[in-house]
Amino acid sequence: MAQSYKSMKEDFVSNLSGGSIGEINQVTAVAPAAYLLWSALQTRQGFFANESLATTLTDFLLHVVCLLLATTLYSSAPMILDLLLVAPAIALLILPQAFQTQKKISKPAQKDAKVPAAKDPLPPLPIRPFVTVWRGGMMVITCLAILAVDFKIFPRRFAKVENWGTSLMDVGVGSFVFSAGVVSARPMLRATADNEAPGITQKLAFAIKHALPILALGLLRLYTVKGLNYAEHVTEYGVHWNFFFTLGLLPPFVTLFHTLSATSPTIVASISFLLATAYDLLLEFTDLKAFILTAPRVDFLSQNREGVFSFSGYLAIFLAGQALGLHILARQSAKGSTPSEAFAQKIRLLVILTMWSLLWGGLFFFTTSYRYGFNLQVSRRLANLPYVLWVATFNCAQLTLFCLIETCCFPALSRAETGSVERKESARATPRVLRAFNRNGLAIFLVANLLTGLINLGVDTLSMSQNQAMGILLTYAALVTSLAVGLDHWDISIKL
Template sequence: MGSRAAAEEHIPDLNPANQTLEERLLGQGYDWNFRDTLIQSWESLLLILSTFWFILLARVVSQKLRLHGSPNLCYAVEFALVILPCILLVTVAVDYSNYIGGVILLITLWFLQRSRALEKARIRSQFDLGGHRPMCFSVLRALTHLITAICILAIDFGSFYRPYRKSRQYGAKLMDTGIGLFVFTMAMVSRRSRHLSDIRRSVLYSAMPLILLGLARTIAILILGYGQDDHEYGQHLNAFFTLGFTKFLGAMVSILARKDLHLLPLGFGLLLIHQFGLSLLGFSDYVMNDDIERSNLFNANREGLVSLPGFVGLYLLSIYVNRWMVSSSLLTYSEFIRKLRRLFYMVVILWSFFVISAYGIGISRVTCNLGYVIWMLAIGCTTLWASFGAIDFVINSVMPWEANPLEEQEKGLLTGDSPAKGRDKSIVPFTINQALNQNGLTFFLVANVLTGMVNIFLKPEDRSNLESVIILLVYMFLATKMAHEFLKRGIRLA
């Protein structure tokens, strides 16, 4: 990882007239490197799993110190053990990522041996996964919000690890995971539409607010003259539009599935048609060719519009993963091991297909091609498997949560449901996780506003490494503390 600072992107000749049909099919007309893609995906996964491990560490420390009765102390410990390391790992400490990963592995193995977690898990009568919203879902959602919020501001500082920035065409970089994991986690709290009333509910309460936020962001950018990279979603579209349209179209398409299992052929069928259009009908050329002028509304926003079928396919397949995970919430030891093993097989298969896709068709966020969807499913399922095993199997066997009179309210917090108003200030472990699950969209909006203010008033490109870390810490404190205060008061906005 020593040559990271010198990494640069090369923009190739994308003129379709200079490419054969075979080159378009195989992606060889574009400049992507199979080896680089694998390295990028490893760096992205390492950062995600390292941050996840720090969340586990915060859980263990908070419970050992019995901080759940003091929400402010619990928040402070989690901020120091989760957010600070994540900021350092995308900036000044990035060269030590592999070493930190090795230390994390050794500590994990030591903990398993010292705690005799596997023996204690074997004698448990049952495993309670938390009903319709297992802890692994809420952890992944919080993890996605935290990393994305840090990166959208950190990228403006010189200390940010440049190879983490979004790919213009093909790549598997850390910031490429943002929109895909948001779609994946959105599906974790969704179900397939069974009736027209389900579609109306999805549009009214989920899709429409996101689309309106996207519209508001576009108008604000036009008024303020704030810069936007047209190669991400187009001139006028943004991530909120993509999430809103994905939710709307996903609700429409999922009604065709008579049962959850039908989401698999429906999602994969849509993705194959999408990839056929990208590879053989030239849609990939159309999106990535800088020579095509943005002369009309469709051309101006071709990145966001052409990628939509891929995101809808990802959404449908992610709903299936969700429904499979929550098909049974109370499991015996043998049932738990069977589910954990099957999820591991799924992870291995997805990463195998990722390698094949990285070699054959490339990984492209900008078109949300088949390779990108497989990559997102691989990362999402890997994190779910790690969370499923680490929290439900290991930590809850060694350090079971002690019930108290507020148990039902605490279960609601653990699963991301709204806590009852008027409760006292007893908060269970994963305080920041609970806060972001309760008001994730509000947190992300505040993070976007703060990012704009920092860019306008503090000129991040001129800041030293130390200044950048301090600004990022203050920024994340303001955003997470707001969500934490809402959690303490039982306030749920969005």
Template sequence: MDSPANTFNPNKRLKEEFVSNLTGTSMTELFLLITTLSMLLFLRSVYSSSKKETLSKKDDDVNAVVCKKNMGSHLASATLDVLCIVFPVILCLTILADWTYTNAVGMTLLVTFFILARRSGFSVSQEEGVRSLRTNISAYRVAMNFLTCICILAVDFKIFPRRYAKTETYGTGLMDIGVGSFIVANALVSRQARGIAKTNLRNAISSTCPLIVLGFARIFFTSSVDYQWNTNGSGYWGLYLVCVQLGNYLFFGKPGDAVLRTNDWARIRVWIICLLFWLLTILLDRHVERVSRRMCNLAYVTVVLAMNLQVFAVLTLADYVPGYKVAALIEYFDRNLLGSFLLANVLTGMVNLSMDTLSVSPFVALAILVGYAYILSIAAAVAHFYGIRLKFW
């Protein structure tokens, strides 16, 4: 006889089986998928800047003022970015997932073409580099947050590949990275990373024994214990410490002044560190211990860092394109990352309560995902227009 829980929700067992015994995907596919998604954002901003270059400086200033005061401009910009960025991302995560390698090659060729076509005689000044670094940091944080928002609903539909969902114990799915990415995106620009915290962490940042050593030590010794006695708290705390040190080294100047470095400084080091973390991940995963989100072992930490730095590294290529402008959707979400994430969870719950997500057709699932992303985007645009910013601290 079925238990009361199963009688109340007959699809509960099917949904549990749908997300069970998953082993993830390959490191190569994850690398190419993240590269493709990052380049989609890059290309949208490049295309947007190429249109704005046809305007005179005076006209550009007038349009900027109109955009700030006109709700219709906000909604139109959000709609256009959904079509140019969000919709292609959803396609890459669903019906085009089997063409990940082809997508990555095509996007790489397009980015290379745009850079070479518009690179001639362009140089970045010191002042522009500082603004560009701040813009790239915001774009990276928004990209990772929005990708997570899409995945938390997409995973409930059959159109979302099972190899991208969370794994049981060992393996790497795209959603496994989302847990650690939330910590990384916040730690890299935290008060501790900027060196302005009123705690002992500021002294640790400037000491000869950096936080990165302490962080990796906590991860190594914690992940050596069986995860069934391990709450993951120490492992993720270690990840936070590592990212605080990396953020201070890559993005900020002397401890206490919270001044951003130039983009040239950050770009070169981010690419180098990203490649080193990818090499370390492959070595650990093949010869030491497979990646495990539940254990938050060293291989998991290195792959999370590698993928997050990879997104930022791709966005730094914008320095090679004159007149690069950040997409409007990035500006809208940047003001309300927390609010957008909370709204995404509420909408996900509403969708799951209102329908059997396992029985809908691929077309309906795709329409629901696009509509869900569009609602998030419009909400962010409206909040940006009225100056609303949701924070709890």
């Protein structure tokens, strides 16, 4: 019976064609729409100025429950949910700001502004709330999807595709890697700001040290999945390979590329594109694609061919994220005290994000267009060139939206003259729940995986009704969010 259920689950989670990119964009647009409403409540009503149970619950409803609804009950009409979030946000932003709220919020900033900038200088690297919001939202929808996919309420077109096509979970996997690439630029920029130049041996040793805990998690997942006979889809990564192995091997390989790229965003992006292109040429003009898709699993390489060869694509995605991070995480100028200077800096950042979105998007169109390009198809299983370009385009566009919302709703952030003012304005522009998910993302993702396994072992998810499925998913979402917020409240950071 258990084996029969396992076979049913494997067949159920398979997805042959996926959904359209337009539908995926509508579903994921819920995240910036929720942030827009949160920002409107914060700037016009000061609703989240003080943390409390009510504000945390509202935060949870906006940034977790809305994403869950977008992938389940509203999956057939995500635009309705987008409008339900955007309409009240626009109404609040049109209304004048309440006097008492404005006074309450502006007092600390006025007090901190009296501190001389020389005694409290801006840090070398700026605080980017929109990056925190983007990464936190990506982590939320990832944690939700890994359990929701086991229920019938989660549309099959959102699950990972078998060979060719696009889906919500496909872009989620790539976004996880892209996000890791973006934040990996921070230590590089910090070393440059501190005039440090560690050698390649030192960099490699640090990368291996960072990779070991993640590889250990990969071994733990391998042991638990095989030991518990848990349902898995072999064509995702292979018989023994899993996503943690891919994540763990990225830092050492990226370190080797640093000897060529230094901290030039253009060079890093070029290496990313050339790597993805070279890999795609091997797929198209050799027997590699046929080997990955059809070869019998007779030895370690053939058994894990998806994970081994798709690593090239994920490495290209990581480098694409790192190239963007080198742009957006750097402080453009220490001079932003006047409104015009601050506005110019923010516009420059928006232009950079827009240009990267157009660049990756143009390359994606050229490689996939039947009429004007090479008519290549996206394949998450292969992690081919179209997949790399799609993931880069999607995440650059998402970051552009979040940055635009931050620019319009929190202009004081870019005008900060001291470190304390920048920290206060940054905290004011960052939802508590998303900050918590971003802070301990990998640890929370691990716990979410464990909870997903426990729920699947204890519950026949395929037989659950819609109400039962939503009840389990809401309880699961509340538990994972409580863990994230609790760790943040106790000021605990778990680095894996």
